[in-house]
Amino acid sequence: MFIRLLRESFTRNPRRKLLTGVALVLGMTVATATFTVAVDVGDQLAREFRSLGANLLITPQADTLPIEIGGVDYRPIDQGAYLPVSDLPKLKEIFWGHNILGFTPFLDVPVTAAVAPNASAPQDFPATVIGTWYSHAMPLEDGTTFSTGASFTHPWWKIRGQWFADDSKNCVVGVSLAEKEKISIGYALDLTAAGRDSRATVTGIITTGDAEDNAIVCPLVVAQDLADKPGEFRQLFVSALTKPADALAEKDPNTMTPTEFDRWYCSPYISSIGHQIQQVLPGTQVQTIRRVAETEGRVLSRVSLLLWIVTIAALIAVALAVGATTATTAIERRAEVALMKALGATNFLVSGLFLSEQLFLAILGGGIGFLLGAGLARELGETVFGVATYPRFIVLPVILIAAAVVALIGSWIPLHRAANVSPAPILRGE
Amino acid sequence: MFKRLLFHLLRGNRIRLVVALVALTSGGAVISALLNLDLDINHKLSQEFRSLGANLVVSVPQIAASAAGTSALLDESALQTIAQTQLPGFVASPYLYIVARAGSNPGQSVVVAGTWLDAVTQIEPSWKITGNSSLSRDDLAHCFVGRNASRSLKLSPGSSFALSYQGHAANLTVAGIVDAGGSEDSQIFVNLPVAQQLASLDGKVQLIQLSVPGSTEQIHTVSAHLQSTLPMLEVKPIPQITDAEGQLLSHIRFLIFSTGLLILVLTALCVLATMAALAMERRKDVGLMKALGGSIRRVVRLFLAEVGVLGSIGGIAGYALGMALSIWMGHRVFGASISPRWEVLPVTVILMLFIALAGALPLRLLGNVRPAVILRGE
Numbered sequence: 001m002f003i004r005l006l007r008e009s010f011t012r013n014p015r016r017k018l019l020t021g022v023a024l025v026l027g028m029t030v031a032t033a034t035f036t037v038a039v040d041v042g043d044q045l046a047r048e049f050r051s052l053g054a055n056l057l058i059t060p061q062a063d064t065l066p067i068e069i070g071g072v073d074y075r076p077i078d079q080g081a082y083l084p085v086s087d088l089p090k091l092k093e094i095f096w097g098h099n100i101l102g103f104t105p106f107l108d109v110p111v112t113a114a115v116a117p118n119a120s121a122p123q124d125f126p127a128t129v130i131g132t133w134y135s136h137a138m139p140l141e142d143g144t145t146f147s148t149g150a151s152f153t154h155p156w157w158k159i160r161g162q163w164f165a166d167d168s169k170n171c172v173v174g175v176s177l178a179e180k181e182k183i184s185i186g187y188a189l190d191l192t193a194a195g196r197d198s199r200a201t202v203t204g205i206i207t208t209g210d211a212e213d214n215a216i217v218c219p220l221v222v223a224q225d226l227a228d229k230p231g232e233f234r235q236l237f238v239s240a241l242t243k244p245a246d247a248l249a250e251k252d253p254n255t256m257t258p259t260e261f262d263r264w265y266c267s268p269y270i271s272s273i274g275h276q277i278q279q280v281l282p283g284t285q286v287q288t289i290r291r292v293a294e295t296e297g298r299v300l301s302r303v304s305l306l307l308w309i310v311t312i313a314a315l316i317a318v319a320l321a322v323g324a325t326t327a328t329t330a331i332e333r334r335a336e337v338a339l340m341k342a343l344g345a346t347n348f349l350v351s352g353l354f355l356s357e358q359l360f361l362a363i364l365g366g367g368i369g370f371l372l373g374a375g376l377a378r379e380l381g382e383t384v385f386g387v388a389t390y391p392r393f394i395v396l397p398v399i400l401i402a403a404a405v406v407a408l409i410g411s412w413i414p415l416h417r418a419a420n421v422s423p424a425p426i427l428r429g430e
Numbered sequence: 431m432f433k434r435l436l437f438h439l440l441r442g443n444r445i446r447l448v449v450a451l452v453a454l455t456s457g458g459a460v461i462s463a464l465l466n467l468d469l470d471i472n473h474k475l476s477q478e479f480r481s482l483g484a485n486l487v488v489s490v491p492q493i494a495a496s497a498a499g500t501s502a503l504l505d506e507s508a509l510q511t512i513a514q515t516q517l518p519g520f521v522a523s524p525y526l527y528i529v530a531r532a533g534s535n536p537g538q539s540v541v542v543a544g545t546w547l548d549a550v551t552q553i554e555p556s557w558k559i560t561g562n563s564s565l566s567r568d569d570l571a572h573c574f575v576g577r578n579a580s581r582s583l584k585l586s587p588g589s590s591f592a593l594s595y596q597g598h599a600a601n602l603t604v605a606g607i608v609d610a611g612g613s614e615d616s617q618i619f620v621n622l623p624v625a626q627q628l629a630s631l632d633g634k635v636q637l638i639q640l641s642v643p644g645s646t647e648q649i650h651t652v653s654a655h656l657q658s659t660l661p662m663l664e665v666k667p668i669p670q671i672t673d674a675e676g677q678l679l680s681h682i683r684f685l686i687f688s689t690g691l692l693i694l695v696l697t698a699l700c701v702l703a704t705m706a707a708l709a710m711e712r713r714k715d716v717g718l719m720k721a722l723g724g725s726i727r728r729v730v731r732l733f734l735a736e737v738g739v740l741g742s743i744g745g746i747a748g749y750a751l752g753m754a755l756s757i758w759m760g761h762r763v764f765g766a767s768i769s770p771r772w773e774v775l776p777v778t779v780i781l782m783l784f785i786a787l788a789g790a791l792p793l794r795l796l797g798n799v800r801p802a803v804i805l806r807g808e
Contacts, residue, residue: 019703019706019707019710020707022703023700023703023704023707026696026699026700026703027696027700029696030692030693030696030697030700033692033696034689034692034693037685037689041685045681045682045685048677048678048681049678051673051674051677051678052482052670052674052678053670053674057611057612064538064582065538065539065540065541065578065579065582065616066613066616067529067539067540067541068541068613068616068617069527069529069541074529154670155674156669156670156673156674158669207669208669208670209487209666209667209668209669209670210668210670285578287611287612287615288611289611289612290556290557290558290609290610290611290612291481291482291483291554291556291610291611291612292482293556293611294481294555294556295478295479295481295482295556298478298481299475299478299479299678299682302475302478302763302764303475303682303685303686305762305763306467306471306686306759306763307685307686307689309759309762309763310464310467310686310689310690310693310759313459313460313463313755314460314693314697316456317456317457317459317460317697317700318696318697318700320452320453320456321453321456321457321697321700321701321703321704322700322704323452324449324450324452324453324704325453325700325703325704325707327449328449328450328704328707328708329707331449376692380685380688380689380692383684383688384681384684384685384688385681
């Protein structure tokens with residue numbers, strides 16, 4: 001009997017249900033789409049922030065004070081400590097190794113350079129050679145290769161011409177130095193440092209807005225060869241995907257309780273990633289590049305907070321609108337309630353009938369809304385970040401419950417009122 | 431007659447009215463809050479990005495420096511010229527670097543940066559300074575020491591040490607230890623006159639760093655403007671900061687904008703469905719009025735007037751609520767207030783009016799139906 005009544009109600013007047021259904025579908029679409037975006041936005045934006053470059057700097061611990069002005073280290077080659085390149089694959093083996101998106105070693109060598117062959121007037125000039133990787137395929141322990149270098153950690157470097165291959169004897173010259181010494185693409189440079197020399201062909205002119213504008217950038221092996229430091233480097237820039245710092249991340253790991261420490265260690269905070277790098281690369285000092293990390297953390301937490309507030313505000317507005325629709329359709333059916341009561345139905349049966357009707361609508365509307373919303377969130381992710389946002393199935397029960405609650409509350413109030421009034425006046429239409 | 435009918439309609443069923451108003455107001459609130467926020471967000475976010483540090487550098491061009499045969503130094507007077515341009519919200523700080531010896535003989539080589547200690551902490555808000563972080567630019571007795579330098583020179587806040595450079599010496603007290611996570615960590619920061627006196631380079635600086643708020647285009651405009659007022663010098667944006675910032679800002683803005691648009695459209699549709707449900711309910715009234723001899727046109731006009739009133743009240747109330755919401759959001763998210771904008775009011779009211787009227791459209795279709803059928807409730 002109950003089920004028959006329910007079926008009757010849907011088949012006899014579908015248009016009436018349609019509006020409540022449409023409102024529910026639309027409302028739940030907003031809810032799903034904004035919810036999915038708000039959940040995912042942190043991860044996506046953190047990836048975007050890597051265009052700011054490295055957020056960790058690794059230097060040897062037993063180092064003398066670098067005499068570094070404008071990004072160039074003026075210490076002689078024989079002063080200060082170095083780090084081995086052969087240790088670098090370990091970076092990908094730390095707990096959060098997957099979050100290490102790239103790293104680039106640097107080795108600065110002061111040299112005397114000359115444009116060769118320059119038979120007319122071989123003029124020497126002092127310069128700094130910066131040895132680095134541009135795009136380097138590094139074999140890892142597990143047999144795969146990891147591609148890294150300045151193209152990942154310094155994406156703002158602009159080049160006219162071509163980058164060197166990492167095993168070649170080529171170099172690129174900073175724009176200011178090229179202008180000053182009148183160096184063009186295709187020239188060969190003779191580089192001399194403490195008795196060792198090398199000849200490199202200029203393949204490009206770079207603009208970085210930093211020390212490299214006044215230097216010669218060459219493959220790391222060339223600089224190692226000039227400095228007589230095979231397989232070593234002085235500075236490592238690491239670009240890691242991190243989570244904005246919160247109260248836990250600000251704490252000193254030494255004062256944490258064991259559970260706190262585990263939670264900290266297993267969260268991709270910049271401090272915990274730095275700690276893990278320090279563990280696999282003993283004898284190094286891992287510094288957070290605060291300028292980058294701080295900005296990233298601030299902007300990320302603000303944008304996600306903003307999106308969450310907007311999402312919640314939209315959810316409340318939608319809930320009110322959907323509730324209003326259900327209320328409207330419920331008011332309309334007061335006569336039906338009255339008739340049922342007049343024919344002897346109990347309050348319990350009447351409310352049960354109407355509420356299960358709403359529940360059915362809510363689940364149907366919520367389900368369709370979830371599918372639509374997931375599609376919209378996917379589109380949004382693709383247009384904004386170029387990466388599709390995957391639907392989260394954890395959202396589905398939340399959406400269904402929200403839809404049911406909104407629909408039930410919306411219809412409960414008018415129906416409750418109707419149920420308490422005596423049938424006769426309502427049937428008369430008063 | 432028309433007015434009286436309208437008045438009665440509005441008074442007739444309070445619950446129904448309240449329900450419609452709730453839907454319209456909440457929709458209007460979200461829409462106006464989003465619109466108000468979107469107008470302000472660019473400015474607020476670019477302010478956040480200033481913790482990246484300086485984005486413009488003024489220096490002597492390389493060519494001129496090598497031609498003159500001297501190291502590239504510029505006159506301190508350029509700072510006054512920059513100050514006179516009166517750019518809104520910018521901070522400038524000069525830099526003069528020397529490699530001095532710290533401690534007693536022979537001491538350790540360390541990079542000493544002569545700057546304005548009050549301006550430098552403003553340009554680099556990301557610096558973590560332990561100790562006293564507020565020094566005036568006239569304080570010649572105190573300095574900031576980088577983290578690594580403090581460790582290697584065994585200095586802590588309050589301790590004093592000597593700096594010497596080519597026969598000149600200066601005694602300084604450490605005010606704070608700087609943690610920057612870069613080359614600054616191995617430097618000592620003193621006020622400009624101290625470095626100038628040590629190097630006997632009165633009135634000279636090496637470069638000037640500027641932190642200019644605004645979008646990438648605005649920064650390039652400022653850069654071009656400064657270049658024209660300082661023709662002898664080179665003004666360069668720092669691409670790491672400006673490019674990345676511009677790209678990130680446009681992505682974030684697009685994200686917020688498109689999420690906002692999505693919410694806007696769907697909320698509007700949702701309110702529309704509510705209004706349509708409300709209109710459907712009025713079928714009986716339409717039928718009755720028709721039966722009593724009202725022309726369908728007149729009847730529909732009456733109902734349109736009703737929803738029009740509802741729409742405008744909902745729009746205005748929504749605007750008020752939305753402004754309160756966006757002000758609260760501004761405080762909560764950015765810690766700064768977002769001023770309400772009047773241009774959002776007409777947009778919200780017109781939008782809500784439009785939605786309310788569009789919701790009433792089904793009434794027109796009902797005009798064709800015979801009154802008797804509707805009155806019987808079929």
